[in-house]
Amino acid sequence: MDSTVLHRLALNESPYPPLPSVRKAMRRAVAQAHRYPQFYPDDLIERIAAWCRVGPDRVVVGSGSVGVALQLLQAVVEPGDSMAYAWRTFDAYPLLAAMVGAQPVPVPLSPDGRQDLGALLTALDHRTRVVVLCNPHNPTGSLVTAEDLSAFLRQVPRHVTVLLDEAYVEFARGTELPDTAALLDAHPHLLVLRTFSKAYGLAALRVGYGLGAPGLVARIRRHQLPFGINAVATAAVKASLRAGGELRRRVDTVVAERERLRHELVGQGWHIRPGHANSVWLAAPDPVDEGAAALTAAGVQARHYPGEGLRLTVGGREANDAVLTALAGVSRPQAPGRRP
Ligand code: PMP
Numbered sequence: 590m591d592s593t594v595l596h597r598l599a600l601n602e603s604p605y606p607p608l609p610s611v612r613k614a615m616r617r618a619v620a621q622a623h624r625y626p627q628f629y630p631d632d633l634i635e636r637i638a639a640w641c642r643v644g645p646d647r648v649v650v651g652s653g654s655v656g657v658a659l660q661l662l663q664a665v666v667e668p669g670d671s672m673a674y675a676w677r678t679f680d681a682y683p684l685l686a687a688m689v690g691a692q693p694v695p696v697p698l699s700p701d702g703r704q705d706l707g708a709l710l711t712a713l714d715h716r717t718r719v720v721v722l723c724n725p726h727n728p729t730g731s732l733v734t735a736e737d738l739s740a741f742l743r744q745v746p747r748h749v750t751v752l753l754d755e756a757y758v759e760f761a762r763g764t765e766l767p768d769t770a771a772l773l774d775a776h777p778h779l780l781v782l783r784t785f786s787k788a789y790g791l792a793a794l795r796v797g798y799g800l801g802a803p804g805l806v807a808r809i810r811r812h813q814l815p816f817g818i819n820a821v822a823t824a825a826v827k828a829s830l831r832a833g834g835e836l837r838r839r840v841d842t843v844v845a846e847r848e849r850l851r852h853e854l855v856g857q858g859w860h861i862r863p864g865h866a867n868s869v870w871l872a873a874p875d876p877v878d879e880g881a882a883a884l885t886a887a888g889v890q891a892r893h894y895p896g897e898g899l900r901l902t903v904g905g906r907e908a909n910d911a912v913l914t915a916l917a918g919v920s921r922p923q924a925p926g927r928r929p
Pocket of ligand 1: 756
């Protein structure tokens with residue numbers, strides 16, 4: 590097997606390096622690297638809050654969105670409490686549960702790869718402190734519609750905090766998208782999680798943020814590490830917020846490439862549902878293991894869940910073409926529309 594990696598499509602990263610204006614801001618910050626960053630990242634919080642059009646008391650930042658998720662769990666979970674999430678999902682959730690001593694309650698996805706909201710609600714009991722919804726979902730890219738999300742939030746008991754992970758929200762398109770600002774106003778037990786790692790292409794710098802009611806945000810901020818957000822990352826995020834238009838055009842290109850990939854793969858006979866993240870999800874019973882082997886041989890690193898699925902991050906055009914060429918050679922999936 591050829592193990593040379595030519596295209597990294599395993600971690601849902603952006604295919605684009607930082608914009609020149611962002612690099613310039615980082616270089617300036619590097620020249621000041623002998624100085625500490627702010628004790629708590631108040632300036633960054635103010636910038637993010639203004640950009641999100643909410644008060645700063647509704648924003649918490651952390652070491653990636655995964656860091657914010659950990660801070661939330663530290664704030665609300667006592668050992669022996671439980672945490673529910675649809676499974677499969679982002680690998681960090683069971684790890685974070687273990688870090689705070691929460692009992693993980695994984696709830697299987699429905700057969701069409703959606704988070705099963707009814708089953709999640711049924712799984713909540715007096716010990717549950719947090720339920721995670723990932724929207725768009727990793728790895729399937731499925732979307733919980735505005736209507737379903739509102740109904741879900743109304744039914745979650747008040748002692749349970751809902752962690753709505755919107756790491757990929759910038760890549761979602763369609764008329765059924767939830768209005769997060771309205772949801773935040775209506776649900777004081779909701780924390781919306783966002784990140785600069787995906788659409789903003791700053792994965793290495795580790796900055797994510799959460800939006801929630803002031804009471805919940807204050808509790809989470811008690812777990813903010815002093816000097817915890819580094820100054821180079823802060824400079825990069827501020828510069829990225831100033832370059833919003835350019836970054837949105839990059840996201841549009843990724844979305845267009847996602848749709849091209851899906852269209853071409855469906856043409857090859859793969860059964861692929863519309864997805865809303867920066868990835869495409871191939872699922873068993875299509876020949877995902879053979880697909881994974883073909884990608885590896887072609888130097889494409891994808892995320893392979895043996896016997897279950899294959900998540901392909903949308904890359905640049907060349908990488909996506911390499912995916913299409915590699916998967917075209919895989920022994921025929923059944924023709925579209927003939928799935929058993
Ligand atoms: N949530 C989801 C659903 C993810 O897929 C990821 C990264 N793969 C994250 C959160 C974490 O992102 P970060 O910590 O870089 O913000």
